[in-house]
Amino acid sequence: xxxxxxxxIARDQRIEPRDEMPDGYRATMIRQISQHAHSExxxxxxxxxxxxxxxxxxxxxILLAKVQDEAGHGLYLYSAAxxxxxxxxxxxxxxxxxxxxxxxxxxxxALTFADVGVIGWLVDGAAIxxxxxxxxxxxxxxxxxxxxxxxxxxxxxxxxxxLLMTMMRGTDGQRRMVRDATDRWWWPSLMMFGPPxxxxxxxxxxxxxxxxxxxxxxxxxxxxxxxxPQAEALGVTLPDPxxxxxxxxxxxxxxxxxxxxxxxxxxGNGPCNAQRIAQRRAAHEDGAWVREAAEAYxxxxxxx
Amino acid sequence: xxxxxxxxxxxxxxxxxHVHVGSLHAPxxxxxxxxxxxxxxxxxxGVSIWVVRAKHIAASSPDxxxxxxxxxxxxxxxxxxxxxxxxEVPGI
Ligand SMILES: [Fe+2]
Ligand SMILES: [Fe+2]
Numbered sequence: 001x002x003x004x005x006x007x008x009i010a011r012d013q014r015i016e017p018r019d020e021m022p023d024g025y026r027a028t029m030i031r032q033i034s035q036h037a038h039s040e041x042x043x044x045x046x047x048x049x050x051x052x053x054x055x056x057x058x059x060x061x062i063l064l065a066k067v068q069d070e071a072g073h074g075l076y077l078y079s080a081a082x083x084x085x086x087x088x089x090x091x092x093x094x095x096x097x098x099x100x101x102x103x104x105x106x107x108x109x110a111l112t113f114a115d116v117g118v119i120g121w122l123v124d125g126a127a128i129x130x131x132x133x134x135x136x137x138x139x140x141x142x143x144x145x146x147x148x149x150x151x152x153x154x155x156x157x158x159x160x161x162x163l164l165m166t167m168m169r170g171t172d173g174q175r176r177m178v179r180d181a182t183d184r185w186w187w188p189s190l191m192m193f194g195p196p197x198x199x200x201x202x203x204x205x206x207x208x209x210x211x212x213x214x215x216x217x218x219x220x221x222x223x224x225x226x227x228x229p230q231a232e233a234l235g236v237t238l239p240d241p242x243x244x245x246x247x248x249x250x251x252x253x254x255x256x257x258x259x260x261x262x263x264x265x266x267x268g269n270g271p272c273n274a275q276r277i278a279q280r281r282a283a284h285e286d287g288a289w290v291r292e293a294a295e296a297y298x299x300x301x302x303x304x
Numbered sequence: 305x306x307x308x309x310x311x312x313x314x315x316x317x318x319x320x321x322h323v324h325v326g327s328l329h330a331p332x333x334x335x336x337x338x339x340x341x342x343x344x345x346x347x348x349x350g351v352s353i354w355v356v357r358a359k360h361i362a363a364s365s366p367d368x369x370x371x372x373x374x375x376x377x378x379x380x381x382x383x384x385x386x387x388x389x390x391x392e393v394p395g396i
Contacts, residue, residue, distance in 0.1 A: 018366045068346070075343055079326040082309065088329060089306050145326070152347075291331075295307065298332035 009210055014140035017083035025209055028202070029139050030084050031100075032211065037077035038095045038102035042276050044070045046110040047119055055113060062159050063116060069156065073149045080141040096281040104262060105192050107270030108184070114167055114177035115185070120160015122182075122189040122227065128153050129223045130193065133213035161230065168235055175235075182231070183239045190254075191262045193220040199259075224252050309358040310336040312343075314350035322354050330355075 005021050008014075015021055044067045051067065054060035078088050094100040105123055110116060131153065134146040167174040194200060194216040206212040214222075224243075231238050242255045264270065307329040313322035325344050330336035336355040344350065364372055380386050389396055 016366070018363065020366070065346075072343055072346065075328065076326055079328065082327065087306070141326075148325075291307070294331040294335060298335075301332060 033081040040074035076145040104265040114181040117163035118181040124156040126192040138210035310355045313354040315352040
């Protein structure tokens with residue numbers, strides 16, 4: 001009644017943990033879900049530095065809730081990855097030893113409080129473009145985690161945009177901060193969709209398995225089309241001299257991403273790669289006593 | 305060190321069943337409940353939480369699904385549509 005892996009995929013139904021699946025599919029899902037989980041966890045860091053320096057209690061509460069959501073996203077995704085037979089401890093180890101990657105975007109620093117707003121607007125905005133189609137990914141636990149995540153992301157983007165609108169109504173110095181942060185985050189945000197289709201060898205297989213629903217370039221275009229009117233409404237200019245509306249295509253034309261920079265950041269040479277991993281490792285090691293104490297307490301209670 | 309895996313079930317509102325939402329690791333039942341609250345109900349998504357050690361769940365296996373569920377396949381008389389009732393009979 002449920003049929004083979006190929007039949008389930010052809011009917012656009014979901015693969016569940018105990019179903020048979022090709023080794024390649026399992027390996028692809030483990031890699032994609034764990035890298036996604038790592039990205040959420042490392043993604044707490046750039047903004048997280050601003051929690052103690054948020055300019056008001058309101059902004060601090062919002063930022064704290066947002067960063068806590070990102071921790072939650074990481075945990076939903078580790079939970080989905082574990083259904084494929086990997087171990088969470090092992091995934092953490094692979095992250096802090098640099099064996100597994102996370103999104104290149106989080107290797108850039110958040111230099112001012114305007115960066116918090118721009119990250120919400122552009123980085124979470126790009127994440128939403130990537131993640132909405134993943135709610136229909138063929139692997140059931142991943143798709144369900146994405147539905148939960150997408151519901152929470154819209155708060156992230158809106159709080160960021162609202163923060164920026166507030167700053168744009170403020171002083172010249174605040175407007176300068178918004179423009180500067182936009183300039184710095186625009187191109188790295190476009191890189192979040194991954195290499196151009198011509199250089200993305202796994203895309204065809206991922207589309208066939210319905211792990212992905214759109215190519216990198218399709219999603220990048222969709223993001224640009226959404227972001228340009230938002231930038232206009234905000235009163236900032238995106239740092240791309242060739243960006244313009246193409247009447248014929250009904251979409252925006254935009255410039256070429258600096259793929260050399262992208263490759264450098266992926267290879268570990270971005271502005272903050274070493275710092276991000278060092279901080280994650282320190283958090284893990286500094287938390288060891290908590291894990292040990294909780295385990296000792298559980299063992300004592302089990303005996304009593 | 306590896307804390308045991310717990311599966312988490314949430315009752316979204318009064319009147320609904322608990323539904324599986326995911327899993328987490330915790331050292332004991334009480335911490336599992338607290339972690340589940342923080343992880344899965346940050347926006348009032350639940351009024352009740354169940355956590356259960358994953359190893360205590362027995363599951364049917366997909367390889368045997370056809371024979372396992374076959375006994376209900378040929379019992380059409382369990383469905384109301386099996387019975388012919390004339391259209392003019394009201395309320396049935
Ligand atoms: Fe997220
Ligand atoms: Fe987010």
